[in-house]
Amino acid sequence: MATLEIRGATLLTMVEGADPVEDGLIAARDGRIVYAGPAGGHHGEAQPDETLEARGCVALPGLVNAHTHCAMTLLRGFADDMQLKPWLEEMIWPTEARLTAEDVYWGAMLGSVEMLRAGVTCFSDMYHFAEAGTRAAVEAGIRVCPSGVLLGFLDTADEMLERALEFTARLAAEGHPRVHPMLGPHAPYTCPDRLLRRVADGAAAQGIPIHIHLAETRQEVDESLAAHGETPVAHLERIGLLETPVNAAHCVWLTDRDIEILAERHVGVVHCPGSNMKLASGVCPVPKLLGRGVVVGLGTDGAASNNNLDLLEEARLAALVHKLHDLDPTVVDAGRALALATRGAAEALGLGDVVGTLEPGKRADIAVIDLTAPHLAPGHHLVSDLIYSARASDVVHTVVEGAVVVRNREVVGLDEGEVLRQARARGRRLAEG
Ligand SMILES: [Zn+2]
Numbered sequence: 397m398a399t400l401e402i403r404g405a406t407l408l409t410m411v412e413g414a415d416p417v418e419d420g421l422i423a424a425r426d427g428r429i430v431y432a433g434p435a436g437g438h439h440g441e442a443q444p445d446e447t448l449e450a451r452g453c454v455a456l457p458g459l460v461n462a463h464t465h466c467a468m469t470l471l472r473g474f475a476d477d478m479q480l481k482p483w484l485e486e487m488i489w490p491t492e493a494r495l496t497a498e499d500v501y502w503g504a505m506l507g508s509v510e511m512l513r514a515g516v517t518c519f520s521d522m523y524h525f526a527e528a529g530t531r532a533a534v535e536a537g538i539r540v541c542p543s544g545v546l547l548g549f550l551d552t553a554d555e556m557l558e559r560a561l562e563f564t565a566r567l568a569a570e571g572h573p574r575v576h577p578m579l580g581p582h583a584p585y586t587c588p589d590r591l592l593r594r595v596a597d598g599a600a601a602q603g604i605p606i607h608i609h610l611a612e613t614r615q616e617v618d619e620s621l622a623a624h625g626e627t628p629v630a631h632l633e634r635i636g637l638l639e640t641p642v643n644a645a646h647c648v649w650l651t652d653r654d655i656e657i658l659a660e661r662h663v664g665v666v667h668c669p670g671s672n673m674k675l676a677s678g679v680c681p682v683p684k685l686l687g688r689g690v691v692v693g694l695g696t697d698g699a700a701s702n703n704n705l706d707l708l709e710e711a712r713l714a715a716l717v718h719k720l721h722d723l724d725p726t727v728v729d730a731g732r733a734l735a736l737a738t739r740g741a742a743e744a745l746g747l748g749d750v751v752g753t754l755e756p757g758k759r760a761d762i763a764v765i766d767l768t769a770p771h772l773a774p775g776h777h778l779v780s781d782l783i784y785s786a787r788a789s790d791v792v793h794t795v796v797e798g799a800v801v802v803r804n805r806e807v808v809g810l811d812e813g814e815v816l817r818q819a820r821a822r823g824r825r826l827a828e829g
Contacts, residue, residue, distance in 0.1 A: 398445050400424045400798050405450035405764060406778065407432060409754040410457050410738045416778055422455055424760035427573060427798040432754040446800060448793050452768045454778060456734075457754050458517025458539075458761035458796065459707040460741035463607075463645040463666040463695025465523045465545075466533070467495070467503025469510065470823040471700040480613055480675045488700060491826055492524060499826065500525035501532045502818040507705055508536035509807050509815055514706045514788035515763030517796045520643070520666075520695065520745055522580040522607055526563060530575060536810060537801035539761060541745055542567070543580030543607040546595065548587030557591065561598045568602060573759070574797055576747060577602075578643075583609040584628045585616050589635050599640045605746050606637065610644035613677050617649045629654035638663060643744050645695060646671075647685070648678040655681070655688050664691045664744030667736065669713040671697030679721045682714065682728060682736075693741030706788040711737040715783050730783040764793035 400423070407420035409432055421438055423431040431438040475487035500523065511519055518539035523529050526544035533540035544560045546553060564577040581587040581595045599606050611617060611628045620628045629650065632638050638657065643664035650658070658665060667680045685692050694714060696705045715733040719725045728736075742752025751761045765782065769790055772781050794802035801808055 398426055398798060400446050400448070400760065400795065400800070401444045402448045402450050402455050402762065402764065402793075402795070403435065405453045405455040407754060408454055408456040408734075408778065410735065411753050411755060412739070416454075420455065422754060422760070422762060424795070424798040427759055429754060429756050429758050429760045431756060448764065448800065448803075450764050450793065453764045453766050453792060454782070455754070455762055455764045456782075457738045457752055458763050458794065459515050459737050460693065460745065460747070460752060461511060461516050461519040461696055461705060461707050462643065462664070462693040462741040462744050463668055463697055464507070464519050464521060464705060465698035466507035466519060466521045466529055466705075467500040467523055467525075468698030468700045469507040469705070470499060470503040470819060470826055471698075472703045472823075474700060474823075474827055476674075476703070480677060481615065483675065483701075491829070494826060494829070495524055497525040497528040499822045501528040502815065502822055504529040504532035505536060505810075505815045506819040507699065508533050508538045509810065509812060511705050511707075512536065512538055512794050512796075512802050512807055513791060513805070514708065515765060515791040515794055516705065516707050517761035517763065517794060518742070518745075518747070518751055519705075520578070520607055522582070526560070530567070534572065534575065537796055537799060537808070539574040539576070539751070539759075539796055541576045541578050541607070541747075543578035546579070546581045546587060546591065548581070548591045553587075553591055557594055557598065561602070564602055564604055568604070576745070576750075578605045578607045580607045583612070583616070584631055585619060592632070592635055592637050596637045596640055605641040605643055607643050608645070610647055611649045611654070612646035612672075614649050627651055627654055629657050633657050633661065641746050643693075643746065645697070646677065646680065648672055648680045650681060655685060655690065658685070658690050659688045662691070664693060664746065666693050666695040666741070666744055667714060668695045668697040668710075669717045670710055671701040673713070673717065674701055679717060682718055683722065686732075691740065691743045692736060693744030694736040695741070707737050708782065708786055708788055711783055730777075730780045733783045734779055760795055760798040762793075762795040763791055764795075765790050766792045
């Protein structure tokens with residue numbers, strides 16, 4: 397039985413309503429949390445396999461990046477300051493057509509290393525060559541929700557779906573504790589109804605969720621209204637896609653009726669403020685969604701439209717953009733922003749019973765953040781400091797499934813130099829065409 401203890405940190409369990417715990421102890425056994433509370437409240441293990449001394453730090457649930465395309469790290473900075481449609485059609489898709497499985501493996505390895513160093517312990521990955529991306533995540537030690545990507549306008553869309561269903565069935569049979577498969581139709585505007593219905597049937601048969609982009613741009617909504625006489629959300633509802641669990645990225649352009657549908661169907665909304673700002677897509681109505689009881693989590697989207705996978709930064713953007721948009725500094729406060737990046741993102745992915753808080757029985761996915769840097773002093777308010785001042789580089793240890801994967805700011809068991817060499821060479825080759 398593998399045992400781990402984290403001693404001395406202030407604990408932010410992110411359990412709703414719980415206060416920070418000074419001088420806390422987290423004990424984990426076989427990948428699961430057995431205790432998270434005051435040091436005096438648990439006898440601990442006689443001899444834990446590993447102990448992390450974390451005085452001067454805060455320990456919180458590992459951050460959950462509920463929407464990204466991990467291997468797009470290879471296209472970071474490749475095509476910036478463009479409209480979404482030409483960005484996708486002229487730059488991203490033609491370049492992605494040249495990707496190999498090995499490119500995706502190294503791109504996903506780069507993204508996994510970047511996220512682990514930033515305290516992100518779980519990510520939802522919609523991307524090509526999902527087997528290669530998943531293999532990288534498993535080897536890097538991070539938790540992953542792979543969904544592949546289905547582009548309905550390709551001649552091979554039906555074949556892609558067959559392969560995706562085989563892949564998810566195989567993953568379910570293997571039952572890796574850090575892999576949570578999903579199906580990933582790209583978006584309503586890139587997938588015909590016939591394909592989306594088959595996706596819904598396949599997801600229901602396998603008992604897995606669907607991950608999709610939804611209502612990202614005003615153009616998408618206008619085109620849906622012209623083609624179907626209804627919004628993208630109403631359309632997915634009508635064709636039956638929302639009868640299985642769905643988590644939907646962006647959800648920027650929503651009518652009140654759309655918000656009702658998302659609430660009634662328990663759709664998990666993944667807010668991606670960095671990407672939405674960079675592509676000038678618009679602002680997801682997060683305060684309104686939360687007010688209506690919709691589950692909302694946070695995602696970075698791909699590194700080509702962000703341009704990093706730093707979820708603390710994303711939480712800061714979430715806290716800031718709604719204040720500016722609503723001209724109200726009280727909306728999406730620091731506590732809410734941190735909840736979006738942890739508990740909310742886990743719930744949006746359907747993993748609310750697995751990760752997202754520090755509670756006995758949940759998987760031991762933990763971020764330990766050093767609070768001793770000048771930009772975090774004097775330390776008036778822990779949660780405010782995390783959201784408005786902390787940086788990915790303040791993360792000192794990261795634990796996934798009870799295993800220490802970043803120790804003292806170094807990724808454990810990986811040749812990071814080789815990851816960077818491969819990623820640079822492959823990124824250059826892709827950009828040159
Ligand atoms: Zn995306």
